[in-house]
């Protein structure tokens with residue numbers, strides 16, 4: 173179930189939502205803009221309150237995602253330091269049942285738009301947890317791919333989008349990739365690589381294309397590198 177989560181999300185999305193998904197992505201952070209009717213991924217909210225997000229997180233998220241969003245369970249992603257636009261889009265997708273995780277769909281069903289914005293603001297402001305320790309040789313191979321790519325194999329440097337620091341970019345909905353466990357990072361990279369193409373859905377398409385030339389050994393090296401980035 174987990175392995176197919178993103179594939180199913182992006183299979184379902186374009187059937188009804190290709191244009192609205194783009195709208196949700198490009199309008200992230202401009203809550204006052206006009207909303208196309210019935211787009212479940214577009215959120216309406218006032219200036220987010222991290223303090224209110226902290227209260228919701230303490231009662232509804234901490235049990236799994238850890239105190240301050242620093243999960244110690246390698247199968248539960250860390251949310252501390254994640255870019256808010258990415259967290260908002262994922263929570264909206266869980267709530268709309270477009271990204272299938274039974275547990276997260278159940279959690280997100282109870283969240284209002286304002287809750288989602290407040291939670292995203294809270295987690296974004298938390299310091300990311302400690303980096304993971306990974307094999308130095310594997311890590312070095314991953315670092316070279318991430319920072320410089322491999323022109324001979326058409327591998328684009330991940331840093332072009334995610335930044336040399338790996339912390340992503342909120343305005344473009346680009347996720348932070350640091351400090352996730354090596355196992356979760358590898359799982360996510362395989363999911364993105366194996367997601368079919370749908371033309372017009374910007375985010376997963378960008379990741380899918382970036383990952384096509386890479387083999388499992390490359391993905392392991394990248395997972396070792398990003399999980400150990402400071």
Ligand code: HEC
Nearest residue numbers: 174177232233236247248249259262263273275276279291
């Ligand atoms: C019962 C455990 C549980 C609870 C409670 C829970 N989560 Fe999750 N969450 C998970 C798991 C497991 C995943 C990974 C799902 C997957 O593999 O697709 C996840 C994934 C996520 C993601 C996607 C992260 C990414 O990197 O793609 C976000 C965002 C998220 N949760 C936010 C929240 C918030 C906010 C709350 C509280 C309102 C919450 N979760 C409560 C277990 C939980």
Ligand code: HEC
Nearest residue numbers: 328329330333345346347348349360375376378379382394
């Ligand atoms: C063209 C821009 C682009 C390039 C190049 C790119 N990414 Fe991404 N990446 C994104 C975007 C956008 C997202 C958020 C996807 C979403 O919204 O589901 C993302 C998401 C991710 C995630 C998921 C984060 C999470 O919390 O689950 C990982 C891991 C990741 N990228 C790693 C990489 C690696 C490793 C490379 C290099 C091989 C790479 N990316 C290259 C744009 C890019």
